[in-house]
Amino acid sequence: MTDQLTIALAQINPTVGSLDHNAALIRAARAEAATAGADLVVYPELSICGYPPEDLVLKPFFLDKVEDAVRALAAETADGGPALLVGAPWRVDGHRYNAALLLDGGAIAAVRLKHDLPNYGPFDEKRVFTAGPLPGPVNFRGVRLGVLICEDMWKPDVAETLAETGAELLVVPNGSPFEIDKADRRLELAVSRVVETGLPLIYLNQVGGQDELVFDGASFVLNRDRSLVAQLPAFASRVAITRWVRGADGWTGASDEKVAPPDALGALYGAMVLGLRDYVGKNRFPGVILGMSGGIDSAISAAVAVDALGADRVHCVMMPSPYTSQDSLDDAAECAGLLGCRIDTISIRPAMDAFAEMLASSFADTKPDITEENLQSRSRGLTLMALSNKFGSMVLSTGNKSEMSVGYATLYGDMCGGYNVLKDVYKTTVYKLSHWRNQNHPEGVMGPAGRVIPERIITKAPTAELKPDQKDQDTLPEYPVLDDILECLVERDLSLHDIVARGHDAETVNRVWRMLDRAEYKRRQAPPGVKITSRSFGRDRRYPITSGLLSLVRGA
Numbered sequence: 001m002t003d004q005l006t007i008a009l010a011q012i013n014p015t016v017g018s019l020d021h022n023a024a025l026i027r028a029a030r031a032e033a034a035t036a037g038a039d040l041v042v043y044p045e046l047s048i049c050g051y052p053p054e055d056l057v058l059k060p061f062f063l064d065k066v067e068d069a070v071r072a073l074a075a076e077t078a079d080g081g082p083a084l085l086v087g088a089p090w091r092v093d094g095h096r097y098n099a100a101l102l103l104d105g106g107a108i109a110a111v112r113l114k115h116d117l118p119n120y121g122p123f124d125e126k127r128v129f130t131a132g133p134l135p136g137p138v139n140f141r142g143v144r145l146g147v148l149i150c151e152d153m154w155k156p157d158v159a160e161t162l163a164e165t166g167a168e169l170l171v172v173p174n175g176s177p178f179e180i181d182k183a184d185r186r187l188e189l190a191v192s193r194v195v196e197t198g199l200p201l202i203y204l205n206q207v208g209g210q211d212e213l214v215f216d217g218a219s220f221v222l223n224r225d226r227s228l229v230a231q232l233p234a235f236a237s238r239v240a241i242t243r244w245v246r247g248a249d250g251w252t253g254a255s256d257e258k259v260a261p262p263d264a265l266g267a268l269y270g271a272m273v274l275g276l277r278d279y280v281g282k283n284r285f286p287g288v289i290l291g292m293s294g295g296i297d298s299a300i301s302a303a304v305a306v307d308a309l310g311a312d313r314v315h316c317v318m319m320p321s322p323y324t325s326q327d328s329l330d331d332a333a334e335c336a337g338l339l340g341c342r343i344d345t346i347s348i349r350p351a352m353d354a355f356a357e358m359l360a361s362s363f364a365d366t367k368p369d370i371t372e373e374n375l376q377s378r379s380r381g382l383t384l385m386a387l388s389n390k391f392g393s394m395v396l397s398t399g400n401k402s403e404m405s406v407g408y409a410t411l412y413g414d415m416c417g418g419y420n421v422l423k424d425v426y427k428t429t430v431y432k433l434s435h436w437r438n439q440n441h442p443e444g445v446m447g448p449a450g451r452v453i454p455e456r457i458i459t460k461a462p463t464a465e466l467k468p469d470q471k472d473q474d475t476l477p478e479y480p481v482l483d484d485i486l487e488c489l490v491e492r493d494l495s496l497h498d499i500v501a502r503g504h505d506a507e508t509v510n511r512v513w514r515m516l517d518r519a520e521y522k523r524r525q526a527p528p529g530v531k532i533t534s535r536s537f538g539r540d541r542r543y544p545i546t547s548g549l550l551s552l553v554r555g556a
Ligand SMILES: Nc1ncnc2c1ncn2[C@@H]1O[C@H](COP(=O)(O)OP(=O)(O)OC[C@H]2O[C@@H]([n+]3cccc(C(=O)O)c3)[C@H](O)[C@@H]2O)[C@@H](O)[C@H]1O
Pocket: 370, 374, 377, 378, 407, 408, 409, 410, 411, 413, 414, 464, 475, 521, 545
């Protein structure tokens, strides 16, 4: 029986479905860990196939390939090097499980099945997996490891069962996506499990973007006295070494790996950068293209894109109409200049004139209205999509959460695009982030340090410039009011009574509520974007499009 263990934490960035790529990451981390004399390398949940694999695991063909990859990795552990604790979808007696597999001595030494399958928010695991029984510890070279798979840690029962059945050390592989304040929540839960069981705990999370989810990594290790043994970086891959010694009271860990976590806005910005970088990289786009209006949404979107991809992979296009002000032209040019990215100017006036002529007889006897405004937006969308088709860059759409909530965006116009980093970011947060990025140069970003968003873009009144002297606030409440009401409705499900009690006017709340519910049809056609809040639009919030709810809203 050993009294010393070296355990490596492999915080890797797998790509869902790319089994060869993921196996290569697993091998590289093992090789790195081997040089530090590791006995065991721990990988994230479902690390062989990436998390979440969704319906990929319904294909027997895919599960066959997963099994081949696992068996190949297992065979390699016959070399006497570190054992691996990897995650994979795994079939047992005709059922499909979310499993952690211990690969050691050339074989699959143990299989641990996830007990608590999450089925809320963005998770849908009951759809594709069977829940495993309450587990007992895994015997690893004479040490009893208590393996909990992600959600298994969120309630006391699995850790309690493992402790009662002799576990000496809790090991938790995770696929835990980022959302605001989630890191604190995970730490609280981990501390609770440590206190309840009296056992140290290794929390190992995946890193990387996968469609709307961003996995922040930020893995950590706690000793049984709750002290922090290791804290890995957020939003970056890392192999960290922890050294463990068995004493009279159990195992105690030590490590040099203690990276300070980002502040709240830094974490949010980091999620946007990694989400976009991985969406573009994993889908193999050469870069992104976006409409740069001289407004704050396109400016911060461009900054995130440059930070994620580098200035040479970001192409901005200013598309003036007769309503575009000189300030907007200047601000767009200055922002692109500060970011160091290409900006072209393509006037949409010829398109507006062409549509006016094409529709002249159909629109005879009608007055100009929002139709003509939307044609401007659609002319821009069409132009960006043409450039995307011709040169391959993906269109980045720029609508923020406030706009997506109330439908303040044009279908097939400014909603055109493949991905949107602001989709889950309220406008008031867009302002905070812009100030933050001007004052901070986060580690790992590819854009320049210093001011990247001109001050006037942050201070001027937001406008769509679709008609003379137009301002967002002609149509919408002031953004601080709108965002507070929206947060109450979307994230907190508060009643009209509770929202009014916060000091809002009942008619304004009703109006915002109506706009929110009515815009569901638009959101269903919106591009995906990074999940930031506890309730992003998409799988976190599934409302019917066709619904009688509106008739119940007044007075609700
Ligand atoms: N339930 C439903 N299911 C499916 N489709 C539905 C629908 N209800 C309407 N529709 C369709 O949607 C159309 C209305 O939506 P849409 O065409 O988007 O047009 P709409 O929502 O009327 O106008 C766009 C809004 O976005 C604002 N905005 C703000 C900032 C920037 C920009 C910009 O474009 O740059 C725009 C603009 O001021 C305006 O309030 C209807 O004509 C109808 O075809």
